[in-house]
Amino acid sequence: MALEEIKAQISLLLEEMVNQPEDQHEVQEQLRERLREMRAMGMPLPADLVELEKRLDDDFYAAGT
Numbered sequence: 001m002a003l004e005e006i007k008a009q010i011s012l013l014l015e016e017m018v019n020q021p022e023d024q025h026e027v028q029e030q031l032r033e034r035l036r037e038m039r040a041m042g043m044p045l046p047a048d049l050v051e052l053e054k055r056l057d058d059d060f061y062a063a064g065t
Contacts, residue, residue, distance in 0.1 A: 003043055006037060008044075013027050013034065017023070028060070032053065032056075035050075
């Protein structure tokens with residue numbers, strides 16, 4: 001998948017997180033998948049998305065305790 005396509009998908013996912021918070025968990029999983037794809041392709045990850053991923057993980061683990 002091309003970088004621009006992945007970036008467009010990530011942008012849509014972020015918008016969906018804001019507009020449909022009831023689907024937040026599903027959107028988070030899709031976002032993580034896009035980031036895994038970027039890593040697998042050796043693409044550099046934007047620092048803000050890496051930070052977002054970390055915050056999502058922290059929130060997820062905090063909610064599970």
